[in-house]
Amino acid sequence: MAYVSYPASAPLSASTSAVLGYPRIGPQREVKKALEAYWGGKTSQEELLKIAKEQRLQTYKFIKDAGVDVVPTGTFSLYDHVLDASNTFNLIPEQYASSGLDALDTYFAMARGHQKNGVDLPATEMQKWFDSNYHYLVPELSESTEFKINNTKPIDDFLEAKEAGYTARPVLVGPVTLLALGKPGKDAKDAELDPVSLLQKLAPVYGEMLAKLAEAGAEWVQIDEPVLVLDRAQQYAAEFKAAYETIAKAAPSVKIMIATYFNKLESNLEIVKTLPVAGLHVDLDRAPEQLEDVLAAFANTEHVVSLGLVSGRNIWKTDLSAALETAQKAVKALGGNASRVQIASSSSLLHTPITIANEKKLSAEVLDWFSFANEKCAEIATLAAALRDPSSAADALAANEKSIKARRDFEKNSDPAVRERVANIKPEDLARKSPFSVRKEVQKEHLSLPVFPTTTIGSFPQTKEIRQYRARFTKNDITKEEYEKFLEDEIKMVVEKQEALNLDVLVHGEPERNDMVQYFGELLDGFVFTQNAWVQSFGSRYVRPPVVVSDVSRPAPMTVRWSSYAQSLTKKPMKGMLTGPVTILNWSFPRADISKEVQSKQIALALRDEVIDLEKAGVRAVQVDEPAIREGLPLRQKDWAGYLRWAVDSFRLSTSGCSDAMNIASHFCYSDFSLIMKSIIELDADMISIEHSKSGEHLLGAFKKVGYPSHIGPGVFDIHSPRVPSKDEMIGRIKAMAEVLPKDSIWVNPDCGLKTRTWEECTAQLTNMVAAAEECRKSLA
Ligand code: MET
Ligand SMILES: [Zn+2]
Structure with a gap:
């Protein structure tokens, strides 16, 4: 492969390289452990802060040693970077500010609540960070919020790095993004407040911060404004310009790199063009097609364009030769001035695990496809070096080319039978045999349920004993037979408990599952699992997502054994x-070589076969959980329909291979579904259960408004809390539902699975729930 090199006459200025942020957990989960020890009262603040500092310095060293020029400071966080910014700029609601706690504990109180020594504070609200699985803490704003520099974290972090020998680029969450992600505080006078209306009050404080950073020695500051990839940024165009003028004026020596990621700028590029910034970062992993426009916009300016070529969101090796071509094209378009091009990660590397060096169980072949945060730093450095002089990086480029080719060869041959099956999906594969009105009658007979039928969402307490048995089985300390015998006993106990509680539709309790996704990934072909690829979900909570590496298929039934055993123990469904x-x-x-749509349909076909097998085994109801359907919604509204089409089709593909008699349920939690109500209807499930106990009746109102046709079980108690609502409280909830929805469509169930509860708690909760349903049958039906 030939590398296009820029003209020999180009000035001898060199491009630079940068990462936008880095994972916080520590290679051995040091920070997670230190946080949990501190919260558990086992260590001191000093100890926690010491470990955090060690990790930060180790990160800087790593990034620098990998050959990346620009080291970011301020992206390390003890909980969340949005909460850090709220704290720094004093967006602290009164009840926390006046709690009497010290600064760090006030911060943690906002993050996770505080109940000790007479102080009783709830956590502030958490939301998903754009379309990632990371959650940030929602800033609360008030007309009376007094913006000021409340702490000097950004400066401290910068100076700490400087002292250790790194001249860093401090990173701040941008003022527009910070406010746009916020919400009005609890005070009634703020009910109508648009947080962004406070921008001109906040901007001078950002200006002050930049001036202080300049004083500390910062030449560049990275300001993250991912709000610029959303439709709503349009309405802030004028405010954006005014705010950045204020900021730039306050710190004229500072060069601002405004960073956007997760999508393309589109018309919001016009906003950026008006801002007094020295550089713009764009995500070319998610939105490579925006490069032309960006280059055209800055062809005749002096801006540095930061090319986000190495994915901050996925774990695949970057195709360096393709990325290099893009970078060379950019240099050319910017007048051959390489110093105007920066090579960077597409977003912060926060959303990737730390290093493949910690993976001891994956085959060398598979491991060679991957690149985690550390490996991505090396890719960035290689690209920047190659851009300066392709021959200087020849070995690294050749090795990369070999890996990419091996991966491509593998992808091509993954599983032709699966590809063909997806290509041949027919419209009739997406539809149940009869409409719900007909199925309803068949199922009535088949299930013989009372009005207000009671059920649960699937999991029962995942006790210590269950986890111990699983661990012993994984370590080969017990045989498969012993483990399965244990699971059978557990299922038997769960069935007996439900019979005693007099629930109507029973579940087996999911004791065999470590996690609702991992469990299936392990039984399907096409996934691999890591040992240490932890990715932050929120605070100290990390997940290890499975990786789709090839075409997905089901080598054998996955759940039939457990479900049919459970069914054999009871006459109830x-x-x-x-x-x-x-x-x-x-x-x-996900894989990067084929669309998510195709991957989703491959999984759907495997599940379709499972549903059919369950029916053959005598199972009369199947619940197909889709709690994550809402969070996959694309960032731009114009892309919603396309996503929802294949998401709905995938669900229907999974659930329409069975007969009319099969009761297909689905379940949704974690987010507000009112936005995608139409799609929920299109799933054509016979019954859906939704998280509801904390959401007032507005969600039900939405169901009523669209005339939801099927059965629905809005949760009557919060499964995240040990609290046991009284029978009367639950009757109240059922009554409120019955006012909005037809009585014969209502099911009675909790918000979600009970795996995090104790048996004592959930027995008490379910006892009241069943009693409430029984009473409603008499008084309401
Ligand atoms: C996050 S939704 C969880 C559904 C699953 N069936 C459970 O009960 O745990
Ligand atoms: Zn749930």
Whole structure:
């Protein structure tokens, strides 16, 4: 492969390289452990801060040693970078500010609540960070919020790095993004407040911060404004310009690199053109097609264009030769001035695991396809070196080319039978035999349920004993027979408990599952699992997403054994329990070579076979969980329809291979579904259960408004809390539902699975739930 090199007459200026942020957990989960020890009262603040500092310095060293020029500071966080910014700029609601706690504990109180020594504070709200699985803490704003520099974290972090010998580029969450992600505080006078209306009050404080950073020695500051990839940025165009003028004026020596990621700028590029910034970072992993426009916009300026060529969101090796061509094209378009091009990660590397060096179980072949944060740093450095002089990076480029070719060869031959099956999906494969009105009658007979039928969402307490048995089985300390015998006993106990509680549709309790996605990934062909590829979900909570590496298929039935055993123990209907295709995909690292649509349909076909097998085994109801369907929604509204089309089709593909008599349920939690109500209807499930106990009746109102046709079980108690609502409280909830929805369509169930509860808690909760349903049958039906 020939590398296009820029003209020999180009000035001898060199491009630079940067990473936008880095994972915080520590290679051996040091930070996670230190946080949990501190929260558990086992260590001191000093100890926690010491470990955090060690990790930061190790990170800087790593990035620098890998050959990356620009080291970011301020992206390390003890909980969340948005909360850090809220704290730094004093977006602290009164109840926390006046709690009497010290600064760090006030911070943690906002993050996770605080209940000690007479202080009782709830956590602030958490939301998903754009379309990632990372959650940030939602800033609360008030007309009376007094913006000021409340702490000097950005400066401290910069100086700490400087002292250790690194001249870093401090990173701040941008003021527009910070406010746009916020919400009005609890005070009634703020009810109508648009947080962005406070921008001109906040901007001078950012200016002050930049001036202080300049004083400390910062030449560049990276300001993250991912809000610029959303439709709504349009409405802030004028405010954006005014705010950045204020900031730039306050710190004229500072060069601002404004960073956007996760999508393309589109018309918001016009906003950026008006800003007094020295550089723009764009995500060319997610949105390579925006490069032309960006280069055209800055062809005749002096801006540095930061090319996000190495994915911060996925774990695949970068195709360096393709990336290099893009970078060379950019240099050419910017007048051959290489110093105007920076090679960077597409976003912060926060959303990737730390290093493949910690993976001891994956085959060398598979491992060679991957690149985690550390390996990505090396890729960035290689690209920058190659851009200066391709021959200087020849070995690294050749090795990369070999890996990429091996991966491509593998992809081509992955599984032709699966590809063909997906290509031949017919419209009739996406539809149940009869409409719900007909199925309803058949199922009535088949299931013989009372009005207000009661059920649960699937999991029962995952006790210490269950986890111990699983660990012993994984370590080969017990045989498969012993482990399975244990699971059978557990299922038997769960069935007996439900019979005693007098629930109507039973579940087997999911004791065999470590996790609702991992469990299926392990039984399907096409996934691999890591030992240490932890990715932050929120705070100290990390997940290890499975990786889709090849075409997905089901070598053998996955759940039939457990569900049919459970059904054999009872005359009541036993609900089979599957995780839906969209959720499995959204909670995994997807492949990059074929579309998510195709991957989702491959998974759907495997699940379709499972549903058919469950029916053959005598199971009369199957629940296909799709809690992650909402979070896959694209960032730009114009892309929603395309996503929802294949998401809905995938669900229908999974669930329409069975007869009309099969009761297909689905379940949704974690987010507000009112936005995608139409698609929920299109799933054509016979019953859906939704998280509801904390959401007032507005969600039900939405169901009523669209005339939801099927059965629905809005959760009557919060499964995240040990609290046991009284029978009367639950009757109140059922009554409120019955006012909005037809009585014969209502099911009674909790918000979600009970795996995090104790047996004592959930027995008390379910006792009241069943009693409430029984009473409603008499008084309401
Ligand atoms: C996050 S949704 C969880 C559904 C699953 N069936 C459970 O009960 O745990
Ligand atoms: Zn749930």
